[in-house]
Amino acid sequence: MSQLQRITIHPSQLQETFIILTPKQKHYLLRVLRLGDGDKFIAMDGMGKWWLAQLTAEIAQVLELLEVKTELPISITLMMALPKGNGFDDIVRYCTELGVTCIAPVISDRTLLKPSPQKLERWQRIATEAAEQSERAFVPTILEPVTFKTAINECQINHRYICEARGEYPHLTKVINHSSSEIIIAIGPEGGWSDSELEIAIKSEFQPVSLGRRILRAVTAPVVALSLIAAICEV
Amino acid sequence: MSQLQRITIHPSQLQETFIILTPKQKHYLLRVLRLGDGDKFIAMDGMGKWWLAQLTAEIAQVLELLEVKTELPISITLMMALPKGNGFDDIVRYCTELGVTCIAPVISDRTLLKPSPQKLERWQRIATEAAEQSERAFVPTILEPVTFKTAINECQINHRYICEARGEYPHLTKVINHSSSEIIIAIGPEGGWSDSELEIAIKSEFQPVSLGRRILRAVTAPVVALSLIAAICEV
Numbered sequence: 001m002s003q004l005q006r007i008t009i010h011p012s013q014l015q016e017t018f019i020i021l022t023p024k025q026k027h028y029l030l031r032v033l034r035l036g037d038g039d040k041f042i043a044m045d046g047m048g049k050w051w052l053a054q055l056t057a058e059i060a061q062v063l064e065l066l067e068v069k070t071e072l073p074i075s076i077t078l079m080m081a082l083p084k085g086n087g088f089d090d091i092v093r094y095c096t097e098l099g100v101t102c103i104a105p106v107i108s109d110r111t112l113l114k115p116s117p118q119k120l121e122r123w124q125r126i127a128t129e130a131a132e133q134s135e136r137a138f139v140p141t142i143l144e145p146v147t148f149k150t151a152i153n154e155c156q157i158n159h160r161y162i163c164e165a166r167g168e169y170p171h172l173t174k175v176i177n178h179s180s181s182e183i184i185i186a187i188g189p190e191g192g193w194s195d196s197e198l199e200i201a202i203k204s205e206f207q208p209v210s211l212g213r214r215i216l217r218a219v220t221a222p223v224v225a226l227s228l229i230a231a232i233c234e235v
Numbered sequence: 236m237s238q239l240q241r242i243t244i245h246p247s248q249l250q251e252t253f254i255i256l257t258p259k260q261k262h263y264l265l266r267v268l269r270l271g272d273g274d275k276f277i278a279m280d281g282m283g284k285w286w287l288a289q290l291t292a293e294i295a296q297v298l299e300l301l302e303v304k305t306e307l308p309i310s311i312t313l314m315m316a317l318p319k320g321n322g323f324d325d326i327v328r329y330c331t332e333l334g335v336t337c338i339a340p341v342i343s344d345r346t347l348l349k350p351s352p353q354k355l356e357r358w359q360r361i362a363t364e365a366a367e368q369s370e371r372a373f374v375p376t377i378l379e380p381v382t383f384k385t386a387i388n389e390c391q392i393n394h395r396y397i398c399e400a401r402g403e404y405p406h407l408t409k410v411i412n413h414s415s416s417e418i419i420i421a422i423g424p425e426g427g428w429s430d431s432e433l434e435i436a437i438k439s440e441f442q443p444v445s446l447g448r449r450i451l452r453a454v455t456a457p458v459v460a461l462s463l464i465a466a467i468c469e470v
Contacts, residue, residue: 070448097455099447134449171470212334212465213305214369220332223455227462230447235406
């Protein structure tokens with residue numbers, strides 16, 4: 001079971017034996033994910049092709065083409081406000097089963113507790129177990145918890161959605177872009193996002209969406225979102 | 236919070252102040268649900284109209300038209316093999332939030348434990364809490380656990396689906412009938428249905444369907460199925 005990080009590339013970035021990384025991708029691999037010389041990662045073209053690559057002096061060497069059947073053709077980052085109690089354990093387990101690529105836990109205005117440093121390790125262990133159980137090819141990345149505002153500022157994904165239960169927003173399935181290679185979806189804690197958080201997200205081009213007419217718990221909403229996105233991309 | 240049972244009627248069954256019940260509906264109300272004189276229930280026409288009705292000497296009197304915003308326009312029965320441990324608690328909670336109408340727990344060939352009589356009461360309490368939390372108008376019905384074969388024989392719903400992880404079956408979203416007023420979906424335990432169970436189901440006109448390419452836990456599969464059906468019917 002490989003625990004490699006993944007990035008999405010444009011097919012034109014691939015040159016025989018190496019990948020021409022954009023400055024953003026370099027920043028993400030070297031600074032955000034903290035990969036170094038010799039570290040391997042996955043490059044996906046968003047159309048079902050995956051390559052195993054290796055960093056050497058900031059250049060990405062292509063090692064091999066990978067065969068992947070159980071992974072989604074889209075990279076999904078779940079930006080999830082930490083819910084109360086052990087709810088995040090369930091979120092990591094369910095969303096890994098459903099094909100999530102990366103989970104970014106965030107501390108929102110209504111998040112009650114700050115996670116202990118042991119939590120991240122625990123979530124990574126749960127993700128590894130769930131990836132094996134569901135026969136996935138890769139284990140999702142789980143990032144260190146940061147504040148919602150920091151996460152929004154660092155977000156480099158173009159197709160951005162934020163779930164909001166109250167208000168007349170279009171249903172996720174109506175607005176999702178079938179041809180996106182990567183999307184990010186933000187989901188709030190119990191009680192939802194604060195007004196100022198929703199405002200910041202909309203300013204940062206997150207499109208507010210609904211997951212249906214019933215009020216979902218914080219742990220249920222990401223499971224629903226992932227189920228819908230997976231079905232849209234895979235069927 | 237009303238805890239009324241629900242049946243789906245054809246619009247032609249409604250006559251000013253009463254509903255002409257079919258023999259099957261009478262059997263379901265009187266024998267399966269064990270309603271008696273004076274008991275109330277909900278009649279739905281499957282097109283968004285709901286009536287509160289009352290049984291009087293086996294005749295259904297219409298009491299009033301109900302306004303419903305958070306309920307699905309379709310009646311969904313989840314026939315769910317009992318998983319190990321307390322997994323069924325989670326299934327009841329998640330599926331209630333997602334709009335399930337009726338949950339029929341079944342004992343399958345691979346079900347390890349027989350539920351204690353206190354379990355049904357516990358599941359009904361969880362369903363009531365979840366229905367309130369998700370702002371639903373009604374609490375789903377939870378039937379007594381019976382064997383899978385008994386449940387299959389008693390099934391009176393026309394649109395029947397059975398989820399099976401292994402094998403090349405069409406995806407649920409490809410085969411679901413948008414215009415159905417009621418459907419039943421059967422989901423197996425850990426390790427899936429036995430070959431003979433799948434065979435019996437197919438003989439009883441259950442259509443085998445897939446929920447995607449990854450292997451889901453028994454508790455995850457119904458959440459995915461309900462998320463997809465709700466989105467198909469509501470969006």
